[in-house]
Each structure stands twice: as C-alpha cells, then as structure tokens.
Amino acid sequence: MPEPERIKAHDLEAFIARAFEAVHVPAPDAKIIAELMTRADVNGSEGHGIFRLPQYIRRIQGGAVNVRPEIRVEREAPAMALVHGDNGMGHLVMRFATRLAIEKARTAGVAWVGAKWSNHAGPASLYAAMPLEHDMIGMYLAVGSANHLPPWGGLEMLLSTNPLAVAVPTQEEPPLVLDMATTVAAYGKVKTKAQRGEMMPVGWMMDRNGNPLTDPKRSNEGFLLPIGEYKGYGLALIIGLLAGTLNQAAMGPDVVDFNADDTTPTNTGHAIVAISLAAFGDVTAFKRSVDTLVRDLRGSKRLPGVERIWLPGEQSHAKRIERSATGVPMPPALLASLAEVARELGIVPLA
Amino acid sequence: MPEPERIKAHDLEAFIARAFEAVHVPAPDAKIIAELMTRADVNGSEGHGIFRLPQYIRRIQGGAVNVRPEIRVEREAPAMALVHGDNGMGHLVMRFATRLAIEKARTAGVAWVGAKWSNHAGPASLYAAMPLEHDMIGMYLAVGSANHLPPWGGLEMLLSTNPLAVAVPTQEEPPLVLDMATTVAAYGKVKTKAQRGEMMPVGWMMDRNGNPLTDPKRSNEGFLLPIGEYKGYGLALIIGLLAGTLNQAAMGPDVVDFNADDTTPTNTGHAIVAISLAAFGDVTAFKRSVDTLVRDLRGSKRLPGVERIWLPGEQSHAKRIERSATGVPMPPALLASLAEVARELGIVPLA
Numbered sequence: 244m245p246e247p248e249r250i251k252a253h254d255l256e257a258f259i260a261r262a263f264e265a266v267h268v269p270a271p272d273a274k275i276i277a278e279l280m281t282r283a284d285v286n287g288s289e290g291h292g293i294f295r296l297p298q299y300i301r302r303i304q305g306g307a308v309n310v311r312p313e314i315r316v317e318r319e320a321p322a323m324a325l326v327h328g329d330n331g332m333g334h335l336v337m338r339f340a341t342r343l344a345i346e347k348a349r350t351a352g353v354a355w356v357g358a359k360w361s362n363h364a365g366p367a368s369l370y371a372a373m374p375l376e377h378d379m380i381g382m383y384l385a386v387g388s389a390n391h392l393p394p395w396g397g398l399e400m401l402l403s404t405n406p407l408a409v410a411v412p413t414q415e416e417p418p419l420v421l422d423m424a425t426t427v428a429a430y431g432k433v434k435t436k437a438q439r440g441e442m443m444p445v446g447w448m449m450d451r452n453g454n455p456l457t458d459p460k461r462s463n464e465g466f467l468l469p470i471g472e473y474k475g476y477g478l479a480l481i482i483g484l485l486a487g488t489l490n491q492a493a494m495g496p497d498v499v500d501f502n503a504d505d506t507t508p509t510n511t512g513h514a515i516v517a518i519s520l521a522a523f524g525d526v527t528a529f530k531r532s533v534d535t536l537v538r539d540l541r542g543s544k545r546l547p548g549v550e551r552i553w554l555p556g557e558q559s560h561a562k563r564i565e566r567s568a569t570g571v572p573m574p575p576a577l578l579a580s581l582a583e584v585a586r587e588l589g590i591v592p593l594a
Numbered sequence: 595m596p597e598p599e600r601i602k603a604h605d606l607e608a609f610i611a612r613a614f615e616a617v618h619v620p621a622p623d624a625k626i627i628a629e630l631m632t633r634a635d636v637n638g639s640e641g642h643g644i645f646r647l648p649q650y651i652r653r654i655q656g657g658a659v660n661v662r663p664e665i666r667v668e669r670e671a672p673a674m675a676l677v678h679g680d681n682g683m684g685h686l687v688m689r690f691a692t693r694l695a696i697e698k699a700r701t702a703g704v705a706w707v708g709a710k711w712s713n714h715a716g717p718a719s720l721y722a723a724m725p726l727e728h729d730m731i732g733m734y735l736a737v738g739s740a741n742h743l744p745p746w747g748g749l750e751m752l753l754s755t756n757p758l759a760v761a762v763p764t765q766e767e768p769p770l771v772l773d774m775a776t777t778v779a780a781y782g783k784v785k786t787k788a789q790r791g792e793m794m795p796v797g798w799m800m801d802r803n804g805n806p807l808t809d810p811k812r813s814n815e816g817f818l819l820p821i822g823e824y825k826g827y828g829l830a831l832i833i834g835l836l837a838g839t840l841n842q843a844a845m846g847p848d849v850v851d852f853n854a855d856d857t858t859p860t861n862t863g864h865a866i867v868a869i870s871l872a873a874f875g876d877v878t879a880f881k882r883s884v885d886t887l888v889r890d891l892r893g894s895k896r897l898p899g900v901e902r903i904w905l906p907g908e909q910s911h912a913k914r915i916e917r918s919a920t921g922v923p924m925p926p927a928l929l930a931s932l933a934e935v936a937r938e939l940g941i942v943p944l945a
Binding site for chain 2: 323354540
C-alpha cells in the first residue's frame with residue numbers, strides 16, 4: 244500500500260471549523276470542536292477525530308444535536324458538579340466540565356464532575372489529559388454512543404463499550420495516558436477494519452450463536468466481547484452507572500445508536516475526575532517517582548521476540564510528536580468522504 | 595467430597611479476636627479486625643477472610659506489623675485526605691479511611707481518601723461496600739501485597755494484581771458490587787487449584803517462554819496474565835499509581851511479597867472514594883433506575899446453554915444470606931491450620 248497523504252493539523256482544524264460553521268455552530272464553538280477533533284487525530288486516535296465529521300454534521304442537520312446549547316451547572320457541591328449539556332456537541336460539554344473539575348480540585352483537592360444531555364465527545368484521553376498541565380491526574384468515564392455489548396452470557400446488546408481513560412503526570416517521561424474501551428476492541432476499530440477491507444482477529448467479536456465473527460462488514464450480525472470475560476462486563480456496567488445513571492443520562496436500553504440514527508438526541512453521560520497532586524504531597528517528588536517506575540518497567544526483561552515494553556500513552560506521544568511535524572495520514576476513503584462533506588456544505592475543501 | 599463443616603460467623607469472629615488479642619492487639623482493634631475478616635468469609639471472599647489469619651499472626655509476631663498504630667490524617671483538603679496508617683493492620687487503616695471519606699462526601703459531594711503505611715486489608719469489596727448504607731457509591735483501589743504480573747511483553751513481575759472494587763446502591767435489588775483483580779485469575783485462585791490438585795485453564799498463567807502454564811504447582815515458573823492483554827497491564831499500573839505512588843506507598847519494585855516475608859513492613863497503599871447520591875439528584879430515583887437496569891440485564895436473552903445472567907455482587911449477596919443463617923463452610927485443612935494457631939497462642943480453639 245502506498246503511504247497515505249498527510250495533511251497538516253492546521254489545515255484539518257480549519258476545515259473542521261468551516262464545516263461546523265456551515266451548519267450554524269457559532270464560530271468560537273466551531274473552533275473549540277475543531278481543535279479537539281484535530282488533537283484526537285494528532286494523538287493517534289483516528290477513530291475519534293476527523294473521521295467522525297460526516298456523522299457529526301449529519302446529526303446536526305438531522306436535528307439530533309443542539310448547535311447553540313446553554314451548557315450550565317445544574318447541581319454542585321465543593322468537590323462535584325453535575326453539568327447539563329443542553330444537547331450540545333460533547334466536545335463543548337466535556338471541555339466545560341473538565342475545566343470546572345480542574346478549578347474545583349484546586350481547593351477541594353479532588354473533584355468529580357458529571358455531565359448529562361451531552362453527545363459523543365471524541366476519544367476519552369482528550370479529557371483525561373487536560374488536567375495534566377495543571378499537575379493533576381485526570382480520569383474520564385463515559386457511556387459509549389451505541390450498545391454493542393451484551394451482559395456476560397447474554398445475547399442482547401444492552402451495554403456499550405463504556406471507556407475509561409486515566410492520565411498521570413510525569414517529570415521527563417511522556418505522560419502516562421491509559422485510554423481503553425471495556426471491550427477487547429472499540430467499535431471504532433471495527434469500523435476502521437471495515438473501511439480498510441481487513442479482517443478482525445478472533446476474540447474481538449462473537450456472533451449470535453457464540454461463534455467468532457471476523458468479517459467487520461458483518462459486524463451488525465454479532466457483538467463485541469468484553470475484556471476478561473465477566474470482568475469486562477462488570478466494568479462496562481459500573482462505568483455506565485457512574486457516567487450515565489448517576490448523571491440521569493442514558494444507560495442500558497435507553498442508549499441511542501448514534502451510528503444508525505441522525506435525529507434523536509442521545510442524552511450522553513460522561514464523568515471527569517481531577518486529582519490535585521499538590522493535595523497529596525510534593526508534586527515533583529511524585530512525578531519523579533512515576534518516571535522511575537516508567538523506566539523500571541521499560542527496562543525490564545522481555546519475553547522472547549518482544550522488541551520493546553510500552554507504557555500506556557507512549558505510542559500516542561510518539562505519534563503526537565511526529566504528526567505535529569509532518570501532518571496526519573489521511574486514507575483515500577476518508578479524504579473522499581471529507582470532499583463530499585465540503586461539496587454538500589459548499590465550503591472550501593481540504594487543501 | 596463430604597460437605598465441609600460449617601462454623602457460625604459469631605464463633606469465627608470471637609476466635610479471630612482472641613487470636614489478635616493474644617499477640618497484643620488492643621481488644622477494641624481486635625474486635626474490629628475480627629468483624630471485618632468474618633464479614634469477608636460470610637460474603638464469600640474466602641481467600642481474604644479467616645484463611646489469612648495464620649499469616650497475619652505470623653507477620654505480627656515477626657515484627658512486620660505495628661499492633662498499636664497511631665492512625666492519623668497526614669494531609670487533607672475538603673474532598674480528600676491522606677491517611678498515615680503507622681504500619682497498622684490494613685483493616686484498621688481502611689476502616690478509618692473509609693469512614694473519613696464518607697464524612698467528607700456528606701459536605702463535599704465526593705471524597706477521595708488515600709492511605710499509606712498500611713497493610714493487607716482483606717477483600718476490596720469490604721471497603722467499597724461501606725458507603726452503601728449512607729446512600730453513597732464506594733470505589734476502592736489497592737496495591738496488591740505481592741508482585742505476580744510483568745508489564746505486557748515482559749518477564750519481570752513488577753506489578754501486582756492491583757484490585758478495583760466499586761459498590762453501587764440499589765432500592766430492592768442486591769447492591770451491585772464489582773470486585774476484580776486486574777489479572778485473569780487472582781493469585782489466591784492459583785493457590786486453591788494447587789491445594790485441590792486441579793489444573794488451571796489456559797489463559798491464567800504463562801511461563802517464561804510465553805507458553806501457557808496450567809500446572810498450579812509450577813506457578814513459581816511463570817506469571818499471571820492481565821485481563822485484555824495490554825489493557826489489564828495498563829489498569830494494574832494505573833491503579834497502582836493511584837493507590838500506591840500518589841500516597842507515597844510502595845509500588846512496582848518496592849512491593850514486599852507478604853506471602854514470603856514475615857518481618858518487613860509493606861507500606862501498602864489503598865484509596866477509597868465515596869460519592870454521595872444526594873449530591874447528584876434524587877436518591878430514590880437513582881436507586882430505582884439501578885433496579886430497573888439490573889432487571890433488564892438479568893431478564894435479557896441468553897446465549898445457548900447459559901442458565902442465568904448474573905450481576906456483579908449477586909452471588910456474594912446470596913452467600914451472605916445463606917452463610918449468615920447456616921455458618922461459613924470450613925475445609926479441613928483450614929480448620930487444622932486454625933487449631934495450630936490456637937495451640938501456639940494458647941487460646942481457646944474454634945468450637
């Protein structure tokens with residue numbers, strides 16, 4: 244396969260902003276969304292960056308998302324808040340919620356902010372990583388935007404891949420950023436495989452008879468498998484309760500499949516936790532301890548054939564550096580879908 | 595196999611208290627530890643109840659644990675505290691920390707309490723479940739008390755099975771209590787297989803060449819496998835950072851193997867989070883929503899051959915009811931080891 248064309252982050256960001264403005268998102272909000280979506284691509288979270296643009300635009304055009312939300316604090320206490328997203332783009336709601344969590348954690352030491360009436364917000368790591376520059380640990384939980392997971396032993400897809408991300412500051416090493424779905428593969432990875440015409444490994448999905456499903460084009464005939472069998476099911480359930488039910492957001496049968504539906508609001512729930520390192524002790528000492536641990540793990544003996552031990556977030560960090568300099572690789576199918584968006588909206592296409 | 599003898603919870607508790615008093619734990623503390631250890635057995639967490647008594651006593655006799663700790667708040671903010679356990683029994687430290695988290699969450703909405711210089715505290719679910727009766731969600735994280743897990747791709751066991759437990763209140767249904775190690779199997783399960791002369795399933799352990807290890811008697815020739823491969827490794831690492839490093843407690847290479855060592859303090863770290871339902875909305879409405887979800891999951895269609903869909907904590911709840919009435923089943927080997935403890939300490943044995 245030829246190397247895919249690369250587009251500079253700045254050009255992606257400008258294009259995304261043009262697209263949102265064309266569907267009547269106010270310019271400052273369009274800029275925020277574009278910046279966060281581009282950051283997702285630069286960080287290597289391709290399944291949650293500009294790849295989602297056509298769908299986001301479709302859902303706005305379908306009336307499923309409010310382009311002029313009044314995002315507000317509905318309830319609060321010293322260490323928590325419940326944010327009402329007013330059905331705005333998830334990026335706007337979660338940026339608001341995360342900034343609030345960081346502010347509250349400065350005085351409370353720790354803060355937990357939930358969000359309701361939000362929407363898909365891109366990769367979990369975007370928000371978990373925001374507290375890093377404030378010397379805080381970030382933890383993000385969300386209800387996924389479509390149910391692909393049955394309870395363990397079940398056939399009905401009542402749960403989503405409900406992701407968890409945690410970001411931990413370091414001193415000299417790349418920050419530790421764990422970003423994981425509670426399924427073996429996230430649904431975005433299945434879509435990427437389908438787009439690339441590749442098969443999935445055994446263990447990603449199962450059909451309705453309990454047999455492995457490996458053709459991503461047949462993904463609607465089966466369901467994703469949880470990590471650690473019943474443990475991943477339990478994790479998906481608990482994350483859904485914390486990010487969804489606790490915030491009076493959709494969970495279980497109430498979750499709208501935003502891949503299949505362009506008109507229904509999703510009432511997506513998320514939660515963000517900020518933990519101030521300074522509350523617990525000396526900030527630099529903590530970060531140095533993390534660096535030491537990172538080096539202990541990276542430098543430890545490897546299984547035969549293993550070239551390198553990776554830390555969570557390390558590959559994303561490497562991509563961030565490389566893509567910031569050289570641009571984001573854009574597969575032809577994605578470029579075609581974005582050209583189509585530009586034509587439909589009558590905006591200047593990607594360079 | 596004949597049905598194992600059952601001992602009433604009250605008798606177990608009294609025996610455990612006698613044992614700790616015999617090694618100079620003050621009577622009120624001995625009573626607290628005995629109550630929590632017995633609760634673990636009644637809840638079905640056999641690997642973390644009275645089964646641990648001989649080891650706890652040995653470590654106290656070896657000078658590894660302080661029997662008269664001054665457990666204290668070292669740092670605090672409105673929504674957090676760092677508790678110094680003064681190397682006391684983990685049960686005492688975590689009961690103190692959990693009560694503090696509950697108190698703080700009443701006003702702050704959410705509270706996160708870390709602990710350092712603690713010790714093994716029994717099953718994770720014990721502490722996660724304490725906030726339930728206060729209409730709070732509980733979340734507990736800990737650094738395990740021995741390293742059995744290498745980083746993904748690695749050979750050196752630098753991480754423990756670092757467990758996570760989350761407990762969520764319900765209205766009429768049994769509370770949801772997820773209690774999971776980040777490895778496919780906890781090390782206690784390997785020990786149980788060895789004791790019973792059974793083989794382990796493929797996927798629990800791997801040998802040093804990367805091949806499956808299924809003979810539990812050879813467990814020292816390999817290591818446990820994380821759930822979801824690199825995801826479970828990432829989870830174990832992050833939980834260790836939050837429960838250990840953040841609290842200046844042992845993590846990574848600093849972790850003392852408390853199974854092999856009766857003299858060295860472990861500086862065990864834990865964290866407990868309490869989340870007040872009332873801060874987020876109507877308490878009864880939340881609990882009813884959880885009940886509804888539980889029933890949706892339990893009543894959903896099953897894969898061929900599956901008899902029942904279980905919710906996290908449901909099997910433990912059933913054991914709690916049954917064992918409260920009929921006592922805790924005690925295998926002969928365990929009874930023999932407890933008789934030996936009684937002889938050595940010169941205390942009245944179990945009835």
